[in-house]
Amino acid sequence: MVSRTSMFRSIVESAHNSLKGKNSVLKNIPTTTTTNSKKFENLNKGAKIEILSAIKSLKSYEINSKSVNDRRRDLFKKLNYTQQTVAEKTGYINKLNSIDTAIGNNQKFVDEIANYAISNYGITKTDFDSLENDLKSNSSGSNYRVIEALGHYTRDWTPGSLSLELLPIFEYIASQLEILIDYRQKKDTVLIFPGSGLGRLAYEFAKWDYGAVYSIENSGLMNLFVDYNYSKDTTKSHIIQPYIHTNSDFYSTESQFRSVEYKPIGESNKPKNLHIVNEDFTTFEIPNRDQFKNVVVVSVFFLDTAENLITYLDTIEKLSKPSGKVERGYWINAGPLKYGSAAQVELNADELKLARKELGWVDAQDVYTIYDPLALGNKTGLVGYLTDKESMWQGYYGLNLFTTSRKENKSYKDTTLG
Numbered sequence: 001m002v003s004r005t006s007m008f009r010s011i012v013e014s015a016h017n018s019l020k021g022k023n024s025v026l027k028n029i030p031t032t033t034t035t036n037s038k039k040f041e042n043l044n045k046g047a048k049i050e051i052l053s054a055i056k057s058l059k060s061y062e063i064n065s066k067s068v069n070d071r072r073r074d075l076f077k078k079l080n081y082t083q084q085t086v087a088e089k090t091g092y093i094n095k096l097n098s099i100d101t102a103i104g105n106n107q108k109f110v111d112e113i114a115n116y117a118i119s120n121y122g123i124t125k126t127d128f129d130s131l132e133n134d135l136k137s138n139s140s141g142s143n144y145r146v147i148e149a150l151g152h153y154t155r156d157w158t159p160g161s162l163s164l165e166l167l168p169i170f171e172y173i174a175s176q177l178e179i180l181i182d183y184r185q186k187k188d189t190v191l192i193f194p195g196s197g198l199g200r201l202a203y204e205f206a207k208w209d210y211g212a213v214y215s216i217e218n219s220g221l222m223n224l225f226v227d228y229n230y231s232k233d234t235t236k237s238h239i240i241q242p243y244i245h246t247n248s249d250f251y252s253t254e255s256q257f258r259s260v261e262y263k264p265i266g267e268s269n270k271p272k273n274l275h276i277v278n279e280d281f282t283t284f285e286i287p288n289r290d291q292f293k294n295v296v297v298v299s300v301f302f303l304d305t306a307e308n309l310i311t312y313l314d315t316i317e318k319l320s321k322p323s324g325k326v327e328r329g330y331w332i333n334a335g336p337l338k339y340g341s342a343a344q345v346e347l348n349a350d351e352l353k354l355a356r357k358e359l360g361w362v363d364a365q366d367v368y369t370i371y372d373p374l375a376l377g378n379k380t381g382l383v384g385y386l387t388d389k390e391s392m393w394q395g396y397y398g399l400n401l402f403t404t405s406r407k408e409n410k411s412y413k414d415t416t417l418g
């Protein structure tokens, strides 16, 4: 079976090749600093590299993506004349041309993100020149990541209601928060979403009047998209065509060229309690932690991104364990356990449960949705992740949903409410 990763492998390889020597995409970067430049100067080197790599990959999207399409044309030429004629009569070459047009249209959106980042951080050509060597191996610098981020709009920022991928997860988290947090203590509660991607869930729960919601994401690329989402008030919508980067598994050309409409949330619609943090979650500390009584970490499709899962567990414990004025700590999880290739430990759901117990967590609920599909409100216990529901290949995940409390938690009976 073709995996989510291998589907894009050829795209990635081609993208990496075409990035070499393509500095010309950076030709319009300002040469002089602005008042915003201090914002960039004050970042640490890692954060600077993330942002510059992200801008470079955004600016290179069209070149990289079109080079994949050009390779298709080269391969097509290997057919003999009669074979080419048959294929052309199906509209295949026209389709490749339309893909180029769609890539050009996507680039207009992606350019807005990159240009906003350049002005927001007052970035100059000198910034790129001084970190040029560090940008080469950064993950935000790959075209695969740009394509993945475009796909995230179908998951996160569908107009109006939540996407089918996020809705069951939202409902699970919402139901658990209702049980865990006394409504009189909402303002005394901080929610932390590590690895928040394009950030829709953090945004939705920020609207629920919790004291603070931290949306923590360490990918420079994701963060530039998130920054733009809350950058300025605009009535302008963007049309994104996220499915054009592969020709595989479509029933029709129409299906491949489907678009999603995206309208940025804007600065004034950003909930005041929502904080976007561009940082590695394992280094995050809650600002003014003592103003809260309850800390809830909400991990969604996140745990399996860990190289060192135990460090993630330690971080979640450190953030939420009652101390100072914090009286209760909770952790809600929704996600699969699909580890990456460099994971130093790969616990299954049973092992993860034992690890929680060992580390002082007391489970209120632990659901394996494959065996208990009703927890997701469907018949299969599966949910998609950037899954194209019109594709002949579709990937779905069973989830481990759990809600757990620190063993040190004070009872609500022993606290002043309201």
Ligand SMILES: C[S@@+](CC[C@H](N)C(=O)[O-])C[C@H]1O[C@@H](n2cnc3c(N)ncnc32)[C@H](O)[C@@H]1O
Pocket (backbone or CB within 6 Å): 155, 194, 195, 196, 197, 198, 216, 217, 218, 219, 222, 279, 280, 281, 282, 300, 301, 302, 305, 306
């Ligand atoms: C599989 S994605 C899930 C995104 C989002 N939670 C969702 O469900 O759509 C995992 C995200 O975690 C981010 N991530 C991975 N390790 C991280 C870390 N140490 N700190 C912050 N974010 C991290 C990745 O960049 C990625 O955006």
